Amino acid sequence: MQTGKIIKSNSGFYDVQTANQEIIRTRARGNFRQKKIKPIVGDWVEFENDYLLKIKPRKNEVVRPLIANVDQALVVITAVEPQFSTNLLDRFLVVLTAQKIKPLIYLSKIDLTPKQQQTQLIEQLKYYQSCGYQVFISNEVKQNPQSLIAALDNKETVLAGQTGAGKSTLLNHLIPNLNLETGSISTSLNRGKHTTRMVTLYSFHKGLIADTPGFSSLTLQNITRENLPQLFPDFVSLKDKCKYRSCVHLNEPDCAVKQAVDSGKIMNSRYLNYCQFQAEIAQERPVYLKTDKRSKKNNG
Numbered sequence: 001m002q003t004g005k006i007i008k009s010n011s012g013f014y015d016v017q018t019a020n021q022e023i024i025r026t027r028a029r030g031n032f033r034q035k036k037i038k039p040i041v042g043d044w045v046e047f048e049n050d051y052l053l054k055i056k057p058r059k060n061e062v063v064r065p066l067i068a069n070v071d072q073a074l075v076v077i078t079a080v081e082p083q084f085s086t087n088l089l090d091r092f093l094v095v096l097t098a099q100k101i102k103p104l105i106y107l108s109k110i111d112l113t114p115k116q117q118q119t120q121l122i123e124q125l126k127y128y129q130s131c132g133y134q135v136f137i138s139n140e141v142k143q144n145p146q147s148l149i150a151a152l153d154n155k156e157t158v159l160a161g162q163t164g165a166g167k168s169t170l171l172n173h174l175i176p177n178l179n180l181e182t183g184s185i186s187t188s189l190n191r192g193k194h195t196t197r198m199v200t201l202y203s204f205h206k207g208l209i210a211d212t213p214g215f216s217s218l219t220l221q222n223i224t225r226e227n228l229p230q231l232f233p234d235f236v237s238l239k240d241k242c243k244y245r246s247c248v249h250l251n252e253p254d255c256a257v258k259q260a261v262d263s264g265k266i267m268n269s270r271y272l273n274y275c276q277f278q279a280e281i282a283q284e285r286p287v288y289l290k291t292d293k294r295s296k297k298n299n300g
């Protein structure tokens, strides 16, 4: 019996990479199908004679892209083309953190912006660094990729970011012989094609990286009004100073988070995005409560 990790799945075949970097093509037996367990990329498995025997319990499972046991995600966000958006960035950070995936930030295309705007962007990203996120900037990584390499080593990382953000470009830069399609070819495909494209894990130093067809599911599903504040680390550090323990930092009096926004300690756009996400969750809510008895009780 051997063990390894599925790095690629294609028409019923699963390529498993073993500890000594061997790649073995395996198949699932009938009993897998009966149990309705479908092996996916990222799964740790046991196999024998090219047949999968067992899938080890998953640490986590992302649906879009379909991948298991992810340690972290490198969020690729653009300086321009399209214009940098704290809303999109905050949404990625929240959605990933909710799925127990550690987000790291990579700002691409900074070379395409004027000097003054570069300074502004770097200033904004310093705030994110102060919240505990690791931040990487494209022109610095091009000159010296060591710190990014160190952050990716020994981990299973997915690249997350909208189409055209620069995910494949970054991977090609990190893994010179990869030659992934970039730019016009992939952006000319329609979205449907993107989502069906296969997820593959590539070896990178002692870790694995997945280029993804784009993290398409960026809805705040499964995040509650009460849970959202925990997904903003800059709010978490202040919440004990709010008057009410259950403060969600919206309309409550003596809210330390709102005070910190007013004094400039919390970045204004972070709070605006937070309020927008709360409104979005509130809209989903009636549907959610009808089907979930437990949360009804908690709120009652």
Ligand SMILES: Nc1nc2c(ncn2[C@@H]2O[C@H](COP(=O)(O)OP(=O)(O)OP(=O)(O)O)[C@@H](O)[C@H]2O)c(=O)[nH]1
Pocket (backbone or CB within 6 Å): 108, 109, 110, 111, 112, 138, 161, 162, 163, 164, 165, 166, 167, 168, 169, 170, 181, 182, 183, 184, 186, 187, 212, 213, 214
């Ligand atoms: N100047 C500049 N161009 C970049 C940078 N990163 C990406 N690009 C360009 O942006 C375009 C899109 O990059 P891709 O790497 O294909 O983007 P992607 O995120 O992989 O897109 P999908 O595969 O559609 O999800 C390409 O034309 C790249 O050359 C950068 O840091 N600087």
Ligand SMILES: [Zn+2]
Pocket (backbone or CB within 6 Å): 239, 242, 243, 247, 248, 249, 250, 252, 254, 255, 256, 257, 258
């Ligand atoms: Zn508060």
